[in-house]
Amino acid sequence: MAEPIISLSGVTKTYKVGPNTLNAVADIDLEIDAGRMVSIVGHSGSGKTTLLSLIGGLTTPTDGTVKLDGTDIWALSDRELSLLRNRMIGFSFQFASLIPTLNLYDNVRLPSTFDGARSVDENRAQELLDIVGLGDRVYAFPSQLSGGEQRRVALARTLMNEPRLILADEPTGDLDEDTEAEILDIFKKINAEGVTVLIVTHSRSVAAQAEVTFKMHKGHLTEAPVNP
Amino acid sequence: MKFYGHDFNVVGVMDATGMGADESVFMTLDAAYRMAAESQKEALTALDIEPGQISSVLVKVEPGVTIDQVAQRIMSSVPGMVAITANEISRSVTDRLSGFLRGFIVLDIIVWVMSLLTIAAIFSMIVNERRREIGLLRAMGGNRGYIFRLMTTEAVLLTAAGGAVGIVLGGAGLFIFRTVITSSLGIPYLWPPVWYFALLVGGTLLLSVLSGVVASLYPAISSSRLEPYAAIRQGE
Ligand SMILES: Nc1ncnc2c1ncn2[C@@H]1O[C@H](COP(=O)(O)OP(=O)(O)O)[C@@H](O)[C@H]1O
Ligand SMILES: [Mg+2]
Numbered sequence: 213m214a215e216p217i218i219s220l221s222g223v224t225k226t227y228k229v230g231p232n233t234l235n236a237v238a239d240i241d242l243e244i245d246a247g248r249m250v251s252i253v254g255h256s257g258s259g260k261t262t263l264l265s266l267i268g269g270l271t272t273p274t275d276g277t278v279k280l281d282g283t284d285i286w287a288l289s290d291r292e293l294s295l296l297r298n299r300m301i302g303f304s305f306q307f308a309s310l311i312p313t314l315n316l317y318d319n320v321r322l323p324s325t326f327d328g329a330r331s332v333d334e335n336r337a338q339e340l341l342d343i344v345g346l347g348d349r350v351y352a353f354p355s356q357l358s359g360g361e362q363r364r365v366a367l368a369r370t371l372m373n374e375p376r377l378i379l380a381d382e383p384t385g386d387l388d389e390d391t392e393a394e395i396l397d398i399f400k401k402i403n404a405e406g407v408t409v410l411i412v413t414h415s416r417s418v419a420a421q422a423e424v425t426f427k428m429h430k431g432h433l434t435e436a437p438v439n440p
Numbered sequence: 441m442k443f444y445g446h447d448f449n450v451v452g453v454m455d456a457t458g459m460g461a462d463e464s465v466f467m468t469l470d471a472a473y474r475m476a477a478e479s480q481k482e483a484l485t486a487l488d489i490e491p492g493q494i495s496s497v498l499v500k501v502e503p504g505v506t507i508d509q510v511a512q513r514i515m516s517s518v519p520g521m522v523a524i525t526a527n528e529i530s531r532s533v534t535d536r537l538s539g540f541l542r543g544f545i546v547l548d549i550i551v552w553v554m555s556l557l558t559i560a561a562i563f564s565m566i567v568n569e570r571r572r573e574i575g576l577l578r579a580m581g582g583n584r585g586y587i588f589r590l591m592t593t594e595a596v597l598l599t600a601a602g603g604a605v606g607i608v609l610g611g612a613g614l615f616i617f618r619t620v621i622t623s624s625l626g627i628p629y630l631w632p633p634v635w636y637f638a639l640l641v642g643g644t645l646l647l648s649v650l651s652g653v654v655a656s657l658y659p660a661i662s663s664s665r666l667e668p669y670a671a672i673r674q675g676e
Contacts, residue, residue, distance in 0.1 A: 262669075270579055271669035291583050298581020305672070309576050326581040373581075 215282035217246040217377055217408050218267055223276035225262050236262040238431035239276070244410065246376070249403040252412040253419035254428030260412035261306065261381055263428070267410070268301055268379050269293050280377070298326045302375035306382040308362045310354035316341060316365050317350040323372045330373075340368035344398070360391040367398060378402065380411045384418050396421050445482025446475040552651070559655035563595055567659040574663050575671030587664040595656030596649050603648025607641055 225237040236259045244250050254260050265271045266278055269285045278285050280300065285293055302323075310319045321337040324330060341347045344364035346357075354362055363383070370378060380399065384392040396418065403409045411422060419425045427434045441448050448467065456462050467475075476489040501510045511523035567574070574587055582590075614621070632640075663671075 265669040268579065270575075270672070271667055291585070294578070294581050294583035294586075297579065303579045305576070305579075309572075311573055311576070322577075323580045326583075326586065369580075 214246065215279075216243040217281055218242065218244040218410070219279040219282070220267070221277055221279075223263075223266055223273045223278060225259075225266060225271065226274040235431045237266060237273075240431075240433050242426075242433060244408065246408050247403075247406050248424065249400070249409045249422045250411070250424045250426070251419035251422035252410070252426045252428050252433070253416060254412075254414065256414055258428045259431040260414075260428055263433075264379050264381050264410070264412050268303060269297060270303075295327065298323060299373060300376050302370035302373070302378045304367060304370045304378065304380035304383050306385060308354070308359065309366050310362055310369075312354050315351050315353055316346060316357075319354065319365060320369045320372055323369060327373075336372065337368075340371055341365070344368045360387050363387065363391075363395065367395065371402065376407060378407055378409045380409065382413055383411060384413065384415065392418070444475050444479035444485075444487055446471075446478050552647075556651055556655050559595065559599065559651065560658060563591070563656045563659040566594075567591065567663045571663075571666065571671045571674050574666060575668045575673075578666075578668035578671065584664040588660045591660035591663055592653055592656050595660070596652035599648045599652030599655070600645060603645050603651075606648070607644050 220240055220242040223237060223240045223242075224235060227234045227236055238259075240263065252260055252263065262271070266273055267280075269278065269280075272286060280296065283296075285296065288296065310316075311322065314322065317337050320340055321332070321334075324332045324336075338347060338350060341350055344367055346352075346361060346364060346368075349357075354365070357365065363385075367383075370380075378399070383399070384395055387395065399409050399411065400421070409422075411418065412428075413419050441450055443465070448471070454462075454466075473489070473491045476487040477491075479485075479487040499510065499514070501507055507525045511525050514523045515521055577587065577590075
C-alpha cells in the first residue's frame with residue numbers, strides 16, 4: 213500500500229502563555245491518503261491554523277512526528293524542507309497574503325523563483341490568472357483589488373508550482389456566497405486532477421464539500437462520519 | 441613673460457606646495473631693480489622701489505645654530521628689523537591642517553557609528569513590519585539563506601545609493617565653497633591628484649556598502665531564523 217501523503221503521530225504543539233501552558237494541538241494522529249479532499253472543522257481557537265502549520269512544516273511540533281510522503285520533515289535541513297514546501301505544497305492563507313510591492317503577475321510566479329532547478333513556464337502565471345478571472349489585470353497591484361479578488365490571485369499563486377498537496381486555511385473566510393462557491397469549485401477541480409486538498413474552516417457548509425470531515429475541538433481531533 | 445613692462449625668460453616652474461610661496465615669482469635682485477626702474481615708463485602702474493631697498497630676506501641657518509639664536513642676533517644688530525622664524529611660516533599651515541584633520545576624523549568616526557546604529561534601527565523596524573511577508577516567502581519555499589540575502593542586499597543597495605549621493609553632494613559642496621573654505625582657513629587650496637580622488641570615491645562607496653552589511657547583519661540573521669508560522673502570526 214502507498215504511503216499516506218500526510219501522516220501525523222502523537223503531534224502536540226504547546227504554547228507558554230504567561231505561567232500557563234496551552235496545548236493548541238494535543239496528541240493528534242492523522243493519516244490522509246494522496247488524492248483525497250479532506251476538511252477539518254472547528255471553532256475559532258480550536259487549533260486549526262496551528263495544525264495546518266504543523267503539517268506544512270511552518271512550525272516545529274513540541275512532540276510527535278510529521279511525515280509527508282513518508283519523510284520525517286524535521287529530519288530535513290532547512291534547505292531541504294524549504295525545497296519540499298516549494299515543490300510539493302501550496303498554502304492558501306487565512307488572510308490576504310499577496311506581496312504588496314509586486315504586481316499580480318509577479319505575485320503569482322513568485323513560488324517558481326525559489327527553485328533554481330525548475331524550468332519555469334513563463335505563460336503559466338498568465339494562464340492561472342486567466343483561470344481565476346483576473347487575466348486582464350496582470351499589472352495591477354494587490355492594493356487595487358477587492359478582498360475576494362486578492363484571494364483569487366492568492367489561489368492562482370498557490371497553484372503555480374503544481375503542488376501535490378494544498379493546505380487551505382479558511383479559504384472562503386470573508387467572501388460572499390457566490391465567490392465562496394467559485395473558490396470551492398476551483399478546489400474541487402484541482403482535486404479531481406489528483407491533488408490532495410486539505411481545508412480547515414469554521415464553516416460547516418464549506419467543510420461539507422469535502423469527502424471526509426474531521427472535527428477539531430480544543431486541540432483534539434475526532435473523525436466525523438464521512439459526508440453523505 | 442612680461443612683468444611691469446620687462447621681458448623675462450621663464451626658466452622653470454616649481455612644484456606646488458600649498459603655501460603662499462606658490463604665488464611667488466623668483467628672479468635675481470638685479471633684474472628686480474631693473475624692472476622697477478623701467479616700470480616708470482614701460483608699465484601701467486609704476487613700481488616704487490629704489491635700488492638697495494629690500495622688504496624681506498630669507499635666511500637659511502647653518503646646522504648647529506638654532507633658528508631662534510639667529511633671529512635674536514639679527515634683531516639686536518639691525519635696528520628696525522623684525523625676524524620671523526621659518527617654523528612660524530611653514531609649520532603654521534601644517535599645524536592648522538593637522539589639528540583640523542584630527543577633529544574631522546574624530547567627527548567622521550562618531551557620525552559613522554551613529555549612522556550604523558541608525559541604519560540598524562531602521563532595518564530592524566523594516567524587518568518587523570515585513571514579518572508576515574518574510575513568513576509568506578518562507579512558506580512558498582524561500583529558505584533562511586534567501587531571507588538573509590534579501591535583507592542584506594536591500595540594506596547594501598540603500599547604503600550604496602546613500603554613499604553615492606553623499607559623494608556627489610560632498611564633492612559639489614567642496615567645489616562650490618572652495619573659495620570660502622580656503623579664505624576662512626587662511627590656507628591656499630590645492631586640488632589633490634585624480635588618483636587620490638578616485639581612491640576617495642572608491643573608498644567611500646566601499647565603506648557605505650560595508651556599513652549596509654554590518655548594520656543589517658543582526659536584523660537579517662534574526663529574520664532569517666524566525667519560524668515561518670511565528671513570522672506570519674506576529675506580522676498580523
Ligand atoms: N504563537 C502563539 N503563542 C501563544 N498562543 C498561541 C500561538 N499560536 C496560537 N496560539 C493559541 O493556540 C490556540 C489555537 O490557535 P489557532 O491554531 O490559531 O486556532 P484556529 O485557527 O482554530 O482559530 C488559540 O488559543 C491561540 O490563542
Ligand atoms: Mg485560524
